[in-house]
Amino acid sequence: MAAVDSFHLLYREVARTCHNHVEFLAVVGALYTAKKGLCILYDCYSLMRLHVTLCLHSRRDLVQQYGEWAVVTGATNSIGRAYAEELAKCGMNIILICNKRQELHSMSEAIAGNYGVNTSFIDVDLSRGQEVYLAVKEALRDLDIGILVNHAGVYDEFPESLVEAAEDKVWEILHVNVAAAVVMAHLVVPGMVQKKRGAVVNVISGSIGKSDAQTAASRAYVETFSRQLGCEVSSSGVFVQCLTPLCVGGKRPSSCGFLPLFAPSPDVYARHAVRTLGASTRTTGYWAHALQLLACRWIPGWLCRSVGRLSQQ
Numbered sequence: 001m002a003a004v005d006s007f008h009l010l011y012r013e014v015a016r017t018c019h020n021h022v023e024f025l026a027v028v029g030a031l032y033t034a035k036k037g038l039c040i041l042y043d044c045y046s047l048m049r050l051h052v053t054l055c056l057h058s059r060r061d062l063v064q065q066y067g068e069w070a071v072v073t074g075a076t077n078s079i080g081r082a083y084a085e086e087l088a089k090c091g092m093n094i095i096l097i098c099n100k101r102q103e104l105h106s107m108s109e110a111i112a113g114n115y116g117v118n119t120s121f122i123d124v125d126l127s128r129g130q131e132v133y134l135a136v137k138e139a140l141r142d143l144d145i146g147i148l149v150n151h152a153g154v155y156d157e158f159p160e161s162l163v164e165a166a167e168d169k170v171w172e173i174l175h176v177n178v179a180a181a182v183v184m185a186h187l188v189v190p191g192m193v194q195k196k197r198g199a200v201v202n203v204i205s206g207s208i209g210k211s212d213a214q215t216a217a218s219r220a221y222v223e224t225f226s227r228q229l230g231c232e233v234s235s236s237g238v239f240v241q242c243l244t245p246l247c248v249g250g251k252r253p254s255s256c257g258f259l260p261l262f263a264p265s266p267d268v269y270a271r272h273a274v275r276t277l278g279a280s281t282r283t284t285g286y287w288a289h290a291l292q293l294l295a296c297r298w299i300p301g302w303l304c305r306s307v308g309r310l311s312q313q
């Protein structure tokens with residue numbers, strides 16, 4: 001082997017013995033660059049299709065497309081409340097589900113008065129598990145349920161690790177974040193399949209920020225559940241969407257960052273999200289959130305995390 005005493009000599013030596021490899025590596029590099037380029041183009045196209053093209057369309061007739069009634073769990077707060085109102089604006093009758101009777105009552109009256117639709121509510125504590133669904137089943141019997149929105153969820157701004165969390169809290173997360181979405185779908189999807197139309201929207205957080213193991217796992221469960229359920233029922237005309245918003249203004253301003261653009265009000269968010277119904281099986285539902293995710297995918301992770309930390313200070 002030749003003595004190596006300079007980079008130039010080493011380079012010449014390597015190039016002489018490996019010139020085929022260099023060409024091979026150049027082709028690999030070109031293919032990799034082309035693949036990345038195509039992915040960026042596809043991501044931009046998807047973003048435009050979902051958040052620009054759909055905005056140009058006039059409001060759809062959701063009653064005709066999916067059915068007369070929409071059921072919204074966790075309907076008294078933030079995205080759930082705004083989503084219910086948005087569906088009412090589209091002429092759907094609304095059934096609100098939550099555990100605060102007084103709020104349900106006033107919200108139900110407000111929606112009926114403001115949008116001229118029929119409303120009703122079911123006051124149940126979803127953290128109690130199986131026993132509460134008998135009442136829900138009774139209330140939904142014989143109704144033409146077109147859309148189910150699973151928004152009920154428990155979320156802690158200061159999450160406790162599994163080691164620190166009380167057992168009751170762990171059960172609450174399992175019952176409200178996981179079981180409620182599955183059991184509610186089990187109650188209404190068979191009717192949708194029979195009528196060959198309907199939609200299920202499962203709302204989970206799209207944020208990968210601080211979270212405890214049990215809450216993070218509940219998100220993963222609902223995401224997989226949505227995907228698989230979609231595969232099972234799509235041929236029957238039932239659409240399943242997993243909605244993964246990032247920060248929505250109102251309740252948790254501290255985790256939303258400094259740019260209001262990235263934390264729309266629940267009403268603005270719901271208006272955008274409803275437009276994506278039927279068009280994407282998994283979406284953030286809002287263009288600025290989609291942009292945020294896109295940026296996170298294409299810029300280095302450390303830069304993304306630093307900007308996120310900075311924005312929360």
Ligand SMILES: NC(=O)c1ccc[n+]([C@@H]2O[C@H](COP(=O)([O-])OP(=O)(O)OC[C@H]3O[C@@H](n4cnc5c(N)ncnc54)[C@H](OP(=O)(O)O)[C@@H]3O)[C@@H](O)[C@H]2O)c1
Binds near residue numbers: 079152251
């Ligand atoms: N808001 C956001 O910024 C945001 C962003 C991304 C994702 N999300 C997702 O949206 C979902 C809800 O989060 P959120 O922050 O919007 O919470 P939220 O404002 O507290 O809404 C949760 C809803 O679920 C209801 N709920 C909670 N426990 C219940 C129980 N045991 N029985 C019946 N209803 C119950 C709440 O009713 P009460 O308040 O009456 O208990 C409330 O209406 C979560 O999956 C979260 O990951 C929210």
